[in-house]
Amino acid sequence: MKNSLRKLRPALLLLMALLLPVLHVAAQTAAANEPEMADSLRLNGKIYVVVAVITVVLAGLLFFLASLDRKLTRLEKEVRD
Structure with missing residues (x-):
């Protein structure tokens, strides 16, 4: 499992x-426009639902x-052996 996480890190x-x-540009634009x-x-407190779903x-x-x-990874090991 550590090996797979090392592969995903980059x-x-x-x-x-x-x-x-x-995201930085989007935040600046959103702050300027105030939708x-x-x-x-x-x-209404629904923003938390949106954040939770995402x-x-x-x-x-x-x-x-x-x-x-x-x-x-497991299949590759099987093919090698």
Whole structure:
């Protein structure tokens, strides 16, 4: 399992390096525009539901990728032997 996490680490770091500037620009633009939808979601407390759903989806994708990597590693070892 540690081996699969080591393999995923560069990909995750690259993804973060690519997404952080985009998120920074998006945050600055959102602060300047102040969309009404975000205000209404925040006032009703539904913004937490949106954040929770996004978090669950991303966690599910990461779990799927990690399990797929483990399966592929096991198959590669079988083919080598």
